Amino acid sequence: VLWRRLGERVAYERFRRVVNRTFELPGGQETDFEVLDGPDTVAVLALTEDDRVVLVREFRPGPEDLILELPGGLVEQGQTPREAARRELLEETGYDGAPVEVGTVLHDAYSTWVKHAFVAKSCRKVAEPAEGELTEPVLLSVPEFREHLRSGRLTDADVGYRALDHLNLL
Amino acid sequence: VLWRRLGERVAYERFRRVVNRTFELPGGQETDFEVLDGPDTVAVLALTEDDRVVLVREFRPGPEDLILELPGGLVEQGQTPREAARRELLEETGYDGAPVEVGTVLHDAYSTWVKHAFVAKSCRKVAEPAEGELTEPVLLSVPEFREHLRSGRLTDADVGYRALDHLNLL
Numbered sequence A, B: 001v002l003w004r005r006l007g008e009r010v011a012y013e014r015f016r017r018v019v020n021r022t023f024e025l026p027g028g029q030e031t032d033f034e035v036l037d038g039p040d041t042v043a044v045l046a047l048t049e050d051d052r053v054v055l056v057r058e059f060r061p062g063p064e065d066l067i068l069e070l071p072g073g074l075v076e077q078g079q080t081p082r083e084a085a086r087r088e089l090l091e092e093t094g095y096d097g098a099p100v101e102v103g104t105v106l107h108d109a110y111s112t113w114v115k116h117a118f119v120a121k122s123c124r125k126v127a128e129p130a131e132g133e134l135t136e137p138v139l140l141s142v143p144e145f146r147e148h149l150r151s152g153r154l155t156d157a158d159v160g161y162r163a164l165d166h167l168n169l170l
Helices: A081-093 A142-151 A157-166 B081-093 B142-151 B157-166
Strands: A004-013 A017-024 A030-036 A041-048 A053-060 A065-069 A072-074 A100-106 A114-125 A136-140 B004-013 B017-024 B030-036 B041-048 B053-060 B065-069 B072-074 B100-106 B114-125 B136-140
Touching: A004 B004, A041 A081, A041 A157, A053 A081, A053 A142, A072 A081, A081 A100, A081 A114, A100 A157, A114 A157, A136 A142, A142 A157, A142 B157, A157 B142, A157 B157, B041 B081, B041 B157, B053 B081, B053 B142, B072 B081, B081 B100, B081 B114, B100 B157, B114 B157, B136 B142, B142 B157
Parallel strands: A041 A114, B041 B114
Antiparallel strands: A004 A017, A017 A030, A041 A053, A041 A072, A053 A065, A053 A136, A100 A114, B004 B017, B017 B030, B041 B053, B041 B072, B053 B065, B053 B136, B100 B114
C-alpha cells in the first residue's frame, strides 16, 4: 500500500540536503523520515579499444581511503546525465568516448538519489586528468575488474555489475 | 596519495548524522566535505529450499514508492551483522534461515556506511512478517530476480549481484 505524504520540510542544507517527510501510514498513523535529497549521479563503465576497463584511483572522504572507482559524479544543473558521464570520464581519467545509458539504480531507501549507469566502448586517451582532480587513471582487464567488484572496495559496485550485465560479461 | 584529516565536527544529527571533515590535500590546500555518518547495514539474498528468492515489498520514503527489496536494515547496537541479517529476514518476511556473510560493499563516497552482503540458503517460512513492519514477502525465481536487478528498482542491487556472484548464479 502506498503511503500518503502529509508534508516535507528542510532539516539541513549545505552541500548535503536532508528533508523531513511526514507520511500517513496505511493504518492512519503519522510517521516521519529523514530523507537525503540529492541531485542524480552518473557512473561509467568505460572500455578501451582493447577492452580494458578505465578506472580512477582517488581519495574518498567517506571511507577515508584511496579507492579504485568507476569514473562518475554529479549531474550538474543544465546537463544531461550523458553529458555528465562524458565530462566526468574526461576530467577524471583523460579518456574520451561516447557513453550510452544502460539503466538506473536506486541508491538508497532514504534518499531521492538515482544513479545513471553508463557504458562507453572504444574510449581513447586524449588528455591528462583535469588539473585539480587529484585522480589517477588505472586500467584493469575485465576479469580483474570483476575481482574488484567482488572485493566491494568501490562505491558504484551496483553500476559496475549492471554494466557488465548489459555487455553480457557476467 | 592519502589526505590527512585535520578535523571533524557534527553538522547535523537526528536520525541521520552529517559530519563535516576537513582534510589537507596533497598540495597543502585545506578542503572540507560533508560526510554522512551511519551505522552499518545488512542485506540478505535468502533462498527457499526450492531456490526461490525471498524478497519484501515495502514502501520506501526516498523513492516514495513500493519497492521490491532484499530483506535488510540497520545493524543495531550490540548485534553482529549476522544477527541483524537473520532478524531482518524474519521480521520483514517471516522466513528463517542461517545467513552467511559473503562480502561487504562501500555504499557511498561521502558516507562511512558499509553494507554487509549475506546469503541464506534453504530458508523456511516460520511466521508472518512482524506486526507493524507493513511488509509483504514476495518469492521470485532466480531468473526473475536477475531481471529485477537489471531494472534497478531496488536499493541493494549491489548486494543482489554480489550474492548471485558468490553463488555462481550470474
